[in-house]
Amino acid sequence: MRSRTKVLDATLTLITRDGFDAVSIAGVAKASGVSRQTVYSIFGSREDLVSQAVASAALAELDDILTRLNGTESPCEYVVELLVAGRAAVRGNPVLSALHRSGREHPFFDTGMVSRAEPVVRQLLEPMSEKYPETVPEIDDITDVTLFLGLSVVLFDDPEMHSDDELRQFLTRWLGPAMPKP
Template sequence: MRSSGKIMEATLEVIAEHGFDGVTIAGVSAAAGVSRQTVYSIFGTREVLVTRTMEHLAVEVMTEIRSRLDGPETVRDYVVEMVIGGRRAVRDIPAMGALLRLDGINPVLHPDVVQHAIPVVRDLLSPLTALDPRVAEVLDDIVLITTRLGLSVVLFDDPSIADDDDLRAFLLRWLPASMTVPPG
């Protein structure tokens, strides 16, 4: 594995264990088994290191979520699988879980999180127009609903909806009205 990959992997470990505030060049270099100079020469600053690491992780997570979206045939089913995929990523990837901690710096709880998430969600939902061309008329609403719903599910995960099947059943029970495309 190249040094940059080892360093990013170590950064995710440090984030998972100590949160974003706990990331230091010294800590990451020790965890990666490289010198601090190597980290500085590749990333420059702590902020660039964290940003590039989280961007890399986001691409991996989005790829995984996209793989779940090949089967759904309705708008509602597509949204349900997207939300479930997001929750799975937060549960399965310790660094993603660190995004939800309420201590220190927390990018998810930034006041503009919805505005930053909308372009990502829009990109994930863009294939919906192939399922039903009428979706184009209400795609902005579906994007906003899905963004807020997805953030709610991962920020306020509920033990009563413990597994993917429970979450899927809950969402399928309550999403029909909000995911209906108006008659064309």
């Protein structure tokens, strides 16, 4: 098994078992059977390691999310369904659900997190740009809005607060007027 895969697998295991606070370069190196230098040479920093681990867990949910997005009929509905499906993925994935029980080492508050998350969001929005070409000129703004709304939906999630339908209605009410029309 390649070192990168071993390190990511070990990181995901640590996050699932003990949360983000338990992830350190030394701990991941030990759990993956590689040297600390190997971890640093592949990922550069703890923040990059955690970001890439979370991104890999999120992208593992991509097929289910894309299936939900294929049935959308407007750019607004696409973004809303992406956010609703994203919240469902966070709730259902052991690694991603650790975002709810994270302490002081929460990856959403790492320096540079937005710049690391932006390419992931852009990748998720790419099919929307193909399906709805009218969104292409505004894709940077749509990416930013989707990223920040997604962070809010995950950080402030409470199953008692909103059902999927309530979240969908709220987001549609606020995003609808701002999104390009097909």
